[in-house]
Amino acid sequence: MRVPIDKLIVSLGVILAVGALPAQAQVSDRQVAALVEALRQAAPQTGRADDGLYSDWQIMPGNIPRWSRSCIGRELSPTEFEASPDAARSVVTCVMRDVLQDEYDASGNDEMLAVRRSAAWWMRGDPSQYNSSEIADYVQQVVNAYGQQQGTAAAAAAPRSSPPATQQPPQSVEFDRYMEAGYEATEQRDYETALLYFQRALDERPNNSYAQQAIQNVEQYRTDTSEDAPDSQSQPNP
Numbered sequence: 001m002r003v004p005i006d007k008l009i010v011s012l013g014v015i016l017a018v019g020a021l022p023a024q025a026q027v028s029d030r031q032v033a034a035l036v037e038a039l040r041q042a043a044p045q046t047g048r049a050d051d052g053l054y055s056d057w058q059i060m061p062g063n064i065p066r067w068s069r070s071c072i073g074r075e076l077s078p079t080e081f082e083a084s085p086d087a088a089r090s091v092v093t094c095v096m097r098d099v100l101q102d103e104y105d106a107s108g109n110d111e112m113l114a115v116r117r118s119a120a121w122w123m124r125g126d127p128s129q130y131n132s133s134e135i136a137d138y139v140q141q142v143v144n145a146y147g148q149q150q151g152t153a154a155a156a157a158a159p160r161s162s163p164p165a166t167q168q169p170p171q172s173v174e175f176d177r178y179m180e181a182g183y184e185a186t187e188q189r190d191y192e193t194a195l196l197y198f199q200r201a202l203d204e205r206p207n208n209s210y211a212q213q214a215i216q217n218v219e220q221y222r223t224d225t226s227e228d229a230p231d232s233q234s235q236p237n238p
Contacts, residue, residue, distance in 0.1 A: 025109045030150070032097045035115060036089065038145035039096070039122055042138060054078045055088040067091050096122075103127055112213045115146050136221060137187070143217060144183045147210045175204040175211075182214055191222040 071094035107113035117127035182197035
């Protein structure tokens with residue numbers, strides 16, 4: 001059977017259009033693990049044992065049964081979830097793998113933007129709020145912890161044949177010191193000092209992606225017009 005030339009052209013156009021779509025990057029296990037640990041480290045601490053939140057991730061009880069049922073095939077009560085750190089990490093990893101992948105795609109494969117959007121989803125259930133001044137401190141804490149986790153993972157994956165520590169360039173120690181000081185200043189909202197430290201870190205390691213991203217983040221917070229962000233969040237996760 002002969003295919004009409006107009007239909008053939010349309011079909012060819014569809015094939016070419018589909019073939020031209022940009023490939024979607026897949027998030028790695030290392031990225032997911034770094035995000036999960038960053039969320040744990042940044043979890044708001046109320047200082048009360050009866051705050052109604054569960055596990056190191058400070059999860060609201062309403063989320064636990066449905067998340068555990070979906071991820072491990074068994075519905076856990078908040079008490080069971082609290083009692084098993086391994087189960088808690090497994091469930092959070094399952095949930096955040098999908099979230100990070102979605103936000104990676106939504107951010108055009110921008111890793112740090114995807115992390116920021118994922119942190120906003122975790123805190124507010126809305127990834128588009130990643131620039132909200134109300135959760136700015138929390139999002140930055142997640143970003144900082146994620147960067148530190150990625151740095152640790154990269155170091156652990158280094159080949160055994162790397163030169164011994166005594167032969168490492170001295171600026172590596174200075175870089176770490178400047179980055180750590182920058183993170184601390186950022187958490188204290190001393191953005192001018194933070195920029196100074198991150199810029200010094202970048203001087204030690206030109207083109208370092210973590211230092212560059214830290215500078216961008218702090219500059220964004222510095223220009224934020226809102227100065228009245230709350231100290232804590234009433235809704236830790238959706």
